[in-house]
Amino acid sequence: MSGRFLVVEGPNGVGKTTVCAHLAAALRRNDPRVHATTEPSQSPLGRLLRAAEATVTGRALGLAIAADRAHHVEEEIIPHLNAGFTVVCDRYVPSSLVLQRLDGLAVDEIWAYNEYTIPPTLTVYLEDDAEVIAERLDQRRARSRLESVGGPAEELDLYRQAREFLDQEGWRQAVIDCRGRTPAEVASAVLSEFNAPEVACSP
Numbered sequence: 001m002s003g004r005f006l007v008v009e010g011p012n013g014v015g016k017t018t019v020c021a022h023l024a025a026a027l028r029r030n031d032p033r034v035h036a037t038t039e040p041s042q043s044p045l046g047r048l049l050r051a052a053e054a055t056v057t058g059r060a061l062g063l064a065i066a067a068d069r070a071h072h073v074e075e076e077i078i079p080h081l082n083a084g085f086t087v088v089c090d091r092y093v094p095s096s097l098v099l100q101r102l103d104g105l106a107v108d109e110i111w112a113y114n115e116y117t118i119p120p121t122l123t124v125y126l127e128d129d130a131e132v133i134a135e136r137l138d139q140r141r142a143r144s145r146l147e148s149v150g151g152p153a154e155e156l157d158l159y160r161q162a163r164e165f166l167d168q169e170g171w172r173q174a175v176i177d178c179r180g181r182t183p184a185e186v187a188s189a190v191l192s193e194f195n196a197p198e199v200a201c202s203p
């Protein structure tokens with residue numbers, strides 16, 4: 001695989017989707033071979049999961065999310081990496097280690113469904129004050145079921161636990177402090193980590 005795989009994570013409303021758009025645009029200025037993607041994926045299964053999250057819950061949702069992820073990795077992520085693309089992914093395994101936990105699953109069970117995924121080149125965790133994230137969520141017209149189950153403070157705590165777990169699995173990870181930064185500034189901080197020599201040169 002000659003491409004690099006960047007995953008953006010963090011609580012609902014912290015700015016993942018906004019920052020991924022900035023990242024893709026910034027990376028494309030150097031090389032057009034950038035593939036921006038998201039989980040659940042844009043496959044028929046991924047679209048079904050987005051529509052069904054209110055009613056498919058717990059173990060069934062955790063298994064279905066992992067199935068969509070396996071398909072996403074095999075059919076979309078690995079082929080792009082093999083073609084030399086940088087893949088930028090909005091949510092990946094850490095989201096399951098947070099959202100499926102909020103939905104009642106234990107870490108060991110979630111990991112059993114996900115342990116055969118490929119580790120990203122770098123996973124970044126966006127963090128902001130829980131109150132700031134909560135204000136953004138308050139501005140949304142409606143919240144999804146899983147957005148309503150947890151809250152920013154609980155999600156931040158579960159993301160810290162997910163990061164500790166994945167550290168043990170040898171994942172390369174970094175926390176990005178978003179406080180007081182614009183999305184462009186956050187993207188720039190992410191790229192500094194991604195382009196650091198030890199990440200840029202890793203296989």
Ligand SMILES: Nc1ncnc2c1ncn2[C@@H]1O[C@H](COP(=O)(O)OP(=O)(O)OP(=O)(O)O)[C@@H](O)[C@H]1O
Nearest residue numbers: 011012013014015016017018019136178181182183
């Ligand atoms: N650094 C930032 N400063 C101020 N506002 C921001 C910043 N990043 C994102 N936002 C705003 O916060 C809101 C949520 O952003 P976004 O949808 O990107 O979050 P998200 O983490 O992808 O959320 P979700 O996981 O629920 O889809 C948007 O209105 C966006 O414009």
Ligand SMILES: Cc1cn([C@H]2C[C@H](O)[C@@H](COP(=O)(O)O)O2)c(=O)[nH]c1=O
Nearest residue numbers: 039040053065091092095096099144146
């Ligand atoms: C990757 C992933 C996603 N989900 C669920 C949670 C939400 O319903 C959507 C994600 O939507 P968003 O617009 O990105 O907030 O998918 C999940 O339960 N577990 C996962 O690992």
